[in-house]
Amino acid sequence: MSLKFKQQSILPGFGLSLGYTIFYLSLIVLIPLASVFAYAGRLNWEQFWTTVTSPRVLASYRLSFGASFIAAAVNAVFGLLVAWVLVRYQFRGRKFLDAIIDLPFALPTAVAGIALTAVYAPTGWLGGFLEPLGIKTAFAPAGVVIALTFTGLPFVVRTVQPVLADLSKENEDAAASLGATRIQVFKRIIFPEIFPSVLTGSALAFARAVGEYGSVVFISGNMPMKTEITPLLIITKLEQFDYAGATAIAVVMLVISFAMLLIINLLQRWVARNQF
Amino acid sequence: MSIKNIKYYKHSKISGESRPAKWTLITIAVLFLCLFLLLPLAAVFAEALRNGFRAYFSSFTDHDTISAIRLTLITATITVPLNLVFGVAAAWAIAKFEFRGKGILITLIDLPFAVSPVVSGLVFVLLFGLNGWFGPWLVEHNIKIIFAIPGIVLATIFVTFPFIARELIPLMQSQGTEEEQAALVLGAGGWRTFFKITLPNIKWGLLYGVILCNARAIGEFGAVSVVSGHIRGQTNTVPLHIEILYNEYNFVGAFAVASLLTMLAFLTLAIKSFIEWKSAENLQECSDGSNRS
Numbered sequence: 001m002s003l004k005f006k007q008q009s010i011l012p013g014f015g016l017s018l019g020y021t022i023f024y025l026s027l028i029v030l031i032p033l034a035s036v037f038a039y040a041g042r043l044n045w046e047q048f049w050t051t052v053t054s055p056r057v058l059a060s061y062r063l064s065f066g067a068s069f070i071a072a073a074v075n076a077v078f079g080l081l082v083a084w085v086l087v088r089y090q091f092r093g094r095k096f097l098d099a100i101i102d103l104p105f106a107l108p109t110a111v112a113g114i115a116l117t118a119v120y121a122p123t124g125w126l127g128g129f130l131e132p133l134g135i136k137t138a139f140a141p142a143g144v145v146i147a148l149t150f151t152g153l154p155f156v157v158r159t160v161q162p163v164l165a166d167l168s169k170e171n172e173d174a175a176a177s178l179g180a181t182r183i184q185v186f187k188r189i190i191f192p193e194i195f196p197s198v199l200t201g202s203a204l205a206f207a208r209a210v211g212e213y214g215s216v217v218f219i220s221g222n223m224p225m226k227t228e229i230t231p232l233l234i235i236t237k238l239e240q241f242d243y244a245g246a247t248a249i250a251v252v253m254l255v256i257s258f259a260m261l262l263i264i265n266l267l268q269r270w271v272a273r274n275q276f
Numbered sequence: 277m278s279i280k281n282i283k284y285y286k287h288s289k290i291s292g293e294s295r296p297a298k299w300t301l302i303t304i305a306v307l308f309l310c311l312f313l314l315l316p317l318a319a320v321f322a323e324a325l326r327n328g329f330r331a332y333f334s335s336f337t338d339h340d341t342i343s344a345i346r347l348t349l350i351t352a353t354i355t356v357p358l359n360l361v362f363g364v365a366a367a368w369a370i371a372k373f374e375f376r377g378k379g380i381l382i383t384l385i386d387l388p389f390a391v392s393p394v395v396s397g398l399v400f401v402l403l404f405g406l407n408g409w410f411g412p413w414l415v416e417h418n419i420k421i422i423f424a425i426p427g428i429v430l431a432t433i434f435v436t437f438p439f440i441a442r443e444l445i446p447l448m449q450s451q452g453t454e455e456e457q458a459a460l461v462l463g464a465g466g467w468r469t470f471f472k473i474t475l476p477n478i479k480w481g482l483l484y485g486v487i488l489c490n491a492r493a494i495g496e497f498g499a500v501s502v503v504s505g506h507i508r509g510q511t512n513t514v515p516l517h518i519e520i521l522y523n524e525y526n527f528v529g530a531f532a533v534a535s536l537l538t539m540l541a542f543l544t545l546a547i548k549s550f551i552e553w554k555s556a557e558n559l560q561e562c563s564d565g566s567n568r569s
Contacts, residue, residue, distance in 0.1 A: 005376055009372070010457060011372050011373065011460065012466035016365075020362070021366040021370075022381075025362075025384060025385065035403050036402060078305075081308070082305045084301065105491075108494070108537045110518050111320065111495070111518065112316065114522050118316075119316055126315070153313070212498075214497035231395070257390040257391055261386070261387075
């Protein structure tokens with residue numbers, strides 16, 4: 001391995017472009033993020049620990065992580081199904097559906113939040129239908145799951161789609177001509193190939209869901225201990241000028257985000273290795 | 277997310293689902309998408325038009341709505357160009373040169389996507405807020421960042437930071453450096469090479485990144501909510517204004533303003549599909565060309 005930092009090139013502008021990249025990255029991202037940890041350093045360990053393990057905060061982790069996990073699981077199943085339908089079948093309206101998958105990326109989260117609330121509130125189109133059956137969706141944990149399923153929807157579809165499209169058909173044909181049923185072919189041949197990408201997509205959806213705020217706060221009802229997500233608690237603490245408390249919870253969330261980032265990177269490497 | 281070019285499947289005669297199985301799967305997928313995507317969309321317009329067109333249009337004459345729209349446009353106009361220049365610089369350094377620590381640099385650029393929007397806002401409160409690192413100094417010099425427009429712009433830049441860079445890096449990596457090297461050998465200067473060779477090659481990826489960055493800059497809620505202070509007519513962006521109208525039970529007003537952002541989301545998706553179609557066409561032409569030669 002060469003000890004030189006950069007390999008020779010006749011292209012100009014390396015110093016300028018890398019210098020500017022590092023300068024802007026530090027200014028906008030690195031220094032601000034470091035300030036959270038520096039601020040947390042002002043707290044002593046006991047203060048920090050009692051804040052991040054108080055009953056109300058613990059209840060919010062349970063809701064945020066539980067609902068994110070369920071939403072990611074729902075997206076894993078239905079995202080795979082949608083990706084399958086979009087890649088493998090020709091039907092009218094397919095192009096439209098394919099384009100609209102990215103809606104949760106393009107639609108502002110606050111708009112998604114009030115729209116979902118309008119649909120699932122007791123007076124709404126679906127809420128009015130579910131409420132008499134005893135199923136509470138809006139202003140209950142189920143509402144949080146619905147909102148997070150919406151925001152995470154594109155992740156699984158968009159990670160699985162290209163892998164599914166690149167899958168070679170010969171193995172399926174060979175298995176079928178040797179007498180395997182369609183279910184067997186799916187279980188033994190297709191699923192092992194696409195499983196890493198389903199997992200990556202779900203992990204991305206989960207990571208996004210844990211920090212999600214805008215689409216959730218309208219539909220959740222925000223009752224302490226019951227339907228309060230962790231990002232909302234940070235805002236509540238800030239509104240009470242409890243910077244230390246807000247920072248402590250933010251540090252927990254940041255550490256979890258970075259851990260998720262690491263896991264997702266490893267998963268993506270796994271997907272890349274499985275593809276050839 | 278990068279520009280996707282997906283080949284669609286030719287169906288094989290040997291293996292494949294039976295017709296009923298196929299249509300069952302299509303029906304479930306369509307129902308799922310209707311339930312989660314189309315129904316909420318329809319609800320936005322139904323609620324906005326609940327009291328008729330007159331009430332709908334009068335929502336936009338409200339003074340606070342107009343100033344919220346103005347602030348959002350200002351924010352996007354500052355944010356997108358700054359992140360555009362950064363994205364091009366980062367992609368040039370990362371895609372055109374080999375140096376150590378590149379992988380770490382790419383991960384660091386992606387960081388803002390991993391951070392909760394609320395934490396993204398909090399970060400700037402801890403820096404510039406009253407009790408923050410620079411708080412006392414800012415008060416002394418009478419500079420307002422938090423609960424003012426600079427804070428909103430900073431939080432938006434942070435949240436949309438990776439969009440353009442992560443679109444351009446893989447694109448420019450796949451294009452290599454031969455064309456630029458040829459231009460330089462023939463005597464073109466660095467900037468001339470960039471504007472005549474590199475920029476035309478990346479224009480679709482650039483536009484793709486810009487529209488995604490713009491959509492997020494206009495729609496950002498969590499981060500902006502933390503730093504804005506929600507001062508009506510002054511520090512309210514469009515999404516924050518929707519929240520206020522909604523919490524005041526002015527549902528028609530909230531959904532009318534929301535319908536504007538929904539139409540913008542449609543426009544974003546339409547441009548996105550157009551770019552995907554266009555770049556698929558380019559790929560097709562390239563492969564046709566290489567087949568012929």
